[in-house]
Amino acid sequence: MNNLDLANAISDFDKAVVELLRASGWLYHVHRTVSPDRSVALDLLRIAEARLTGVTLSGGVFEHLYHEAA
Numbered sequence: 001m002n003n004l005d006l007a008n009a010i011s012d013f014d015k016a017v018v019e020l021l022r023a024s025g026w027l028y029h030v031h032r033t034v035s036p037d038r039s040v041a042l043d044l045l046r047i048a049e050a051r052l053t054g055v056t057l058s059g060g061v062f063e064h065l066y067h068e069a070a
Helices: 003-034 042-053 061-069
Strands: none
Touching: 003 042, 003 061
16 A cells, blocks of 8 residues: 555545535435325335435535536
8 A cells, every 4th residue: 555545545535535525416306306296105205304304414524526627
């Protein structure tokens, strides 16, 4: 293990977090869109809500990733 390995691991982590943000945005949009529909299973809505509230970012992480992606 060396500095390059660590740099690559950090880069891989940042990419994974960006993908998580993209996926959570999509889940939020779909959840918000289908919530009023009474034909949607309540258990699926609850699972989606749990996923959306189960992930948080510490201060500064989102800003860092935003600037890295720009």
